[in-house]
Amino acid sequence: MALSPAIVPSCSLAPNKSVVLGFAPDGSSLGSSTARVSIVSASGNGGIPMRSGSFPLRCTGSSMISRKHVICSAMAPAASTEAEYAMGSPKMKELMAFLEKDLPHLFDDQGIDKNMYDEKVDFVDPITKYNSLGGYLFNIQMLRRLFEPIFELHSLKQTGPTEITTRWTMTMTPVILPWRPQLIFTGTSVMTVNPETGRFNSHVDFWDSIKNNDYFSIEALQDVLGQLQIYKTPDLETPKYRVLKRTGAYEVRQYEQFLVAETPSDELVGNKGFNEVAGYLFGKNTTGEKMKMTTPVFNMSAGEGSQLQFVLPLKSELSTVPGPLSEQVKLRAVDKTFAAAVKFNGQTTQELILEKESKLRAAVISNGLQPEEGYLLARYNDPGRTKPFMRRNEVIIWLKDFSLEV
Numbered sequence: 001m002a003l004s005p006a007i008v009p010s011c012s013l014a015p016n017k018s019v020v021l022g023f024a025p026d027g028s029s030l031g032s033s034t035a036r037v038s039i040v041s042a043s044g045n046g047g048i049p050m051r052s053g054s055f056p057l058r059c060t061g062s063s064m065i066s067r068k069h070v071i072c073s074a075m076a077p078a079a080s081t082e083a084e085y086a087m088g089s090p091k092m093k094e095l096m097a098f099l100e101k102d103l104p105h106l107f108d109d110q111g112i113d114k115n116m117y118d119e120k121v122d123f124v125d126p127i128t129k130y131n132s133l134g135g136y137l138f139n140i141q142m143l144r145r146l147f148e149p150i151f152e153l154h155s156l157k158q159t160g161p162t163e164i165t166t167r168w169t170m171t172m173t174p175v176i177l178p179w180r181p182q183l184i185f186t187g188t189s190v191m192t193v194n195p196e197t198g199r200f201n202s203h204v205d206f207w208d209s210i211k212n213n214d215y216f217s218i219e220a221l222q223d224v225l226g227q228l229q230i231y232k233t234p235d236l237e238t239p240k241y242r243v244l245k246r247t248g249a250y251e252v253r254q255y256e257q258f259l260v261a262e263t264p265s266d267e268l269v270g271n272k273g274f275n276e277v278a279g280y281l282f283g284k285n286t287t288g289e290k291m292k293m294t295t296p297v298f299n300m301s302a303g304e305g306s307q308l309q310f311v312l313p314l315k316s317e318l319s320t321v322p323g324p325l326s327e328q329v330k331l332r333a334v335d336k337t338f339a340a341a342v343k344f345n346g347q348t349t350q351e352l353i354l355e356k357e358s359k360l361r362a363a364v365i366s367n368g369l370q371p372e373e374g375y376l377l378a379r380y381n382d383p384g385r386t387k388p389f390m391r392r393n394e395v396i397i398w399l400k401d402f403s404l405e406v
Contacts, residue, residue: 107150117200147183165188167406190202191203232380238296244338259316268299297379300376345390379393
């Protein structure tokens with residue numbers, strides 16, 4: 001079939017689209033939006049081999065061309081383009097490397113590289129939904145201004161053709177609330193690449209703390225409101241940890257090593273031994289050094305006895321820290337790594353602590369984790385100065401091991 005260039009309509013040729021040579025078998029006007037074309041040969045940016053099939057046209061011209069001749073851009077997927085984004089392809093590895101460097105800037109001054117996202121980006125999490133790049137970027141800036149978010153990327157991997165899944169933790173502190181509660185979310189994001197542009201066009205979040213992740217999730221809203229507990233955390237040094245995963249019942253933490261001064265105590269929620277340990281920090285030691293106060297105060301229950309523990313300043317080393325004058329006070333390093341913890345506020349009682357510990361242990365076991373014997377009560381306040389309803393408390397159980405997977 002001979003073709004005359006004089007009768008070619010004006011057509012849109014997008015990147016990675018093929019130039020199509022063919023005709024409309026049903027005789028429809030090729031300038032209409034409903035016309036289809038049967039491909040008899042094709043070539044273009046991707047070097048498309050000869051293919052056949054019927055695809056809708058994307059024409060911008062208004063010419064009423066007969067079914068005899070056409071050169072136009074058809075919306076046919078390019079085989080070579082699809083292969084570029086297959087499992088384990090170099091292109092997908094390149095995009096994963098990009099996300100690994102770019103996502104940590106989600107909420108900082110640098111920000112993400114918006115050039116790697118389509119103008120139409122479908123973003124969905126359990127309580128938020130946008131369908132444009134402008135909305136996506138607006139959501140990021142809104143969170144940044146209202147919640148002081150901290151984003152930590154744990155891992156990422158390819159989970160399908162054109163699909164990358166990331167695992168993360170996000171901590172948010174509402175700036176307008178005077179008691180400064182921390183909202184912690186962990187979960188995964190499924191990010192999809194548009195093979196026609198090589199840019200991301202979809203971002204869907206799934207939270208670990210809820211079962212119903214569909215938009216709009218009442219369970220998700222309840223999860224947010226439930227984290228707005230009123231409690232006060234002193235502005236003091238505290239053991240450093242990362243929240244790796246937060247479920248609806250507890251959070252899994254990874255602690256750095258810290259030192260404690262401890263003394264025997266026969267009361268789980270009491271303060272017996274407090275003066276001995278506090279005295280060590282305030283100068284009753286071999287060098288007379290006065291150390292800074294820290295938080296929390298731990299009550300450790302293990303076996304038949306319990307210990308009251310003060311955390312030493314974080315820069316302390318067991319080999320150089322002064323020794324205690326009291327024989328009742330012992331120093332040791334806490335080098336356990338993973339722990340499950342549950343937060344609550346208010347007055348602590350023996351019955352309440354035992355109930356919290358029992359529920360926490362049952363939840364941990366039901367999720368396939370292995371808890372160690374014993375537990376800690378962490379109190380982040382001075383019981384004599386902080387009003388009972390604002391006291392921050394935690395029950396903590398050490399875990400034998402923990403692995404975080406996407």
